Amino acid sequence: MAKAQRATIQEVASLIKDGDMLTFSGFTIWRRPMALVYELVRQQKKNLHLFEVNGGTHTEVLAGGGCIGIWESCWVGHELYGKLGERVADAQVNKSFIVEDYSHAQAVARLLAGAYGLPFLPTACSLGTDILNPEYDMLKKAGKRDGSNPKIPKQKYVMYNDPFFDMGEIALMPAANPDWALVYAQTVSDKGIVRVNAQTYTDAEAIRAADKVIVLAEEIVPDEFLRRDPNRNLATDYMVDYVVECPWGAHPTGSQFFYDVDADFIRSFYAATKTQDGYNKWADEWIFGVKDYDEYLAKLGITRLDKLRANTMLGYSTRVKRGSR
């Protein structure tokens, strides 16, 4: 079994080709592999095919950067810190990339099937909605379901009558097996064992479904340390291809027991994304205006980052002002 290789952000980003299919760790504004996402924009990747259970700040960074060709997901926004995904919305309205909508549980079914090595999984979630309206199958409308791309299933879903217990009609969702899972985890061993803190979101499924896996870790620890509590580990070493040690690599999204969400940063990013010009100016400052992630962190400054640092017991910061009181 090949073990995970150590690499830099620039190296792993250069392995991702235009048109590749990607998925991500995390949930909306938590535990996103932001340092790598910025580098993908810096390297000006094009036509990426995103399959993600939900989008978030990282999706907007890629959408504004002109990196996306297809976005298959169910949600995009910045939670309390930006109510819409403005760059994705703009792309959908102006048809600058293909948007294919699912529900959360349908997207989970696709990723789970991919992780289990099954061609599909059934779900009764979200039946009767316009998500299943055949007129709204945008990949089909674009002629992408002709079987020529092995990553795009020939049908969005199939209704199937349960032959075992007569439960009735249920939707079969095709597997998703992205080329890459881009993962941010709190801890990785020097051999590639992965551990995350608190909620696991769909990280375990993303790692298993993807053909290749890149993990950005807050810290790399000796293998022996993670083997002491194997029940707390999310994935084993041979599922991981590349490991990058990248402290603060999820900023401005949050990382349980390391740092909180940088709400002010996301708010100002969201304000900038309301126009493409606004995004471009933001990217000139925060992506193209710094040569790498070290410079990005230096620009943020220790005072700002320290305020986000998590309380050891609680796992989140007690020093950020979150509301009006």
Place this chain on the structure above:
Amino acid sequence: MSNANEYAKPGEYKGADLLAVAAAREVNDGDVVFAGTGLPMLAIMLAQKNNAPNSVCIYEAGSVDGRPLDLPTSVGDARCATNASIAAGLTEAFYCNLHRGYVDLAFLGGAEIDKYGNVNTTVVGDYANPSKRFTGSGGNPDINALARKTVFIMVQEKRRFKEHVDYITSPGWKIRKWPSGEYVPKQEVYGKYYRGGVSAVITNMGVFRFDEEGVIYLDTVHPGFTPEQVKDNCSFDLNISKCKGETVPPTYGELELLYKVVDPEGIFLP
């Protein structure tokens, strides 16, 4: 507080306070509640500290029965997992809990709703040529589909209460059977997976419920509004003939809990 059980008078509370309180009263003690971000969080946390101490909250990012010390700002927040019985992921929340049938009550939001309780959180206009995109479905339609009851918490506006929503993101009482697309009762689509559906819609103006045909009607109107005013804020012909009177206002005790215990930082209640 000596007057904790007394009702606050109009002007002593805000619209959002009554929304949260009215929603919290929909929780029965012991309910397993699956809640979305925002006011639904306030409602379940208030219920747990007041009328339904044994109710349980699931958030879709994977925390089961968390007992947050500080109010989460979203369902993936680290705060959701504090003192939880399980901190897992979406497979646990959506399949092992929801699909398996543990969820009694869903607390959700929406951008637009129609008279059958169908909710749109996806686009304005034809989906293939939309004029605006909202956030998208998230887990809203999954949770609403398979919980025994759903309560939607929404803003009352004429443009949001429509004869037909532009896109059915989340299933109400009359939905579409695919692939043909005919409108049929929810039960016909869900078959043996049918467990219930939208039971109430709570806005800043009133509380709505659904008749045997699955059509929305005004159940109570919030103090300070008339049923006619609510009707004027719907694009369809709202049935106000069954209105029972005024929504019970918050008590001073409930307001104290909301502002001092549930949201002391002023996150959702500035």
